[in-house]
Amino acid sequence: MKKNLCFFVVSILLSMNSNAQDITTDSVAILDSIRNAGTRVQIRYVPKPKEKPKPKEFYSVQLAAFIAEIPTSQFGKAENVYHIVNEEEIYVYLSGEFETLNDAVIEKYKLAKKGQSSIYVVKVIDNRKIVLVE
Numbered sequence: 001m002k003k004n005l006c007f008f009v010v011s012i013l014l015s016m017n018s019n020a021q022d023i024t025t026d027s028v029a030i031l032d033s034i035r036n037a038g039t040r041v042q043i044r045y046v047p048k049p050k051e052k053p054k055p056k057e058f059y060s061v062q063l064a065a066f067i068a069e070i071p072t073s074q075f076g077k078a079e080n081v082y083h084i085v086n087e088e089e090i091y092v093y094l095s096g097e098f099e100t101l102n103d104a105v106i107e108k109y110k111l112a113k114k115g116q117s118s119i120y121v122v123k124v125i126d127n128r129k130i131v132l133v134e
Contacts (some may be wrong), residue, residue: 055126059104059133060094061111062120067091077114084127092130094122101133108134 063075069091072081078095086092095111098104104121111119121134 057123057125059098059101060096060122060124061104061108062122062130062132063093063095063111063116064118065090065092075116077116078111084124084130086130087128094124097124105134 061078063078063081067090069083070093072083072093075081075093075095080096081093083091083093096104096107098107101121108119108121120132123131123133125131
């Protein structure tokens with residue numbers, strides 16, 4: 001009788017949780033209570049937790065920030081100018097995408113020599129969040 005009851009409970013749990021990743025703490029607690037009652041219970045598959053995807057991060061040179069969109073031609077001294085809209089809905093104008101901080105600093109000094117003022121090296125995360133680096 002215990003085996004039939006155990007089989008019935010486990011089959012119900014598995015039908016409710018058709019995906020192994022949907023196993024909840026409640027279903028584990030039920031299996032533990034069945035095990036504590038003297039019935040042998042085995043959980044054969046426990047999924048490995050999935051890694052959270054890493055956000056896309058890069059360094060860039062911030063040229064300006066505005067509430068509204070402006071033409072990129074106003075930044076004639078800078079190359080590869082583009083804008084992103086950050087978390088606060090501000091249009092942030094950037095120049096270049098660099099994997100290393102050193103490359104972004106070099107670009108900042110090149111732009112400063114061309115006469116571009118009030119520029120900053122920033123780290124862009126997921127094209128929405130901007131962190132001031134230098």
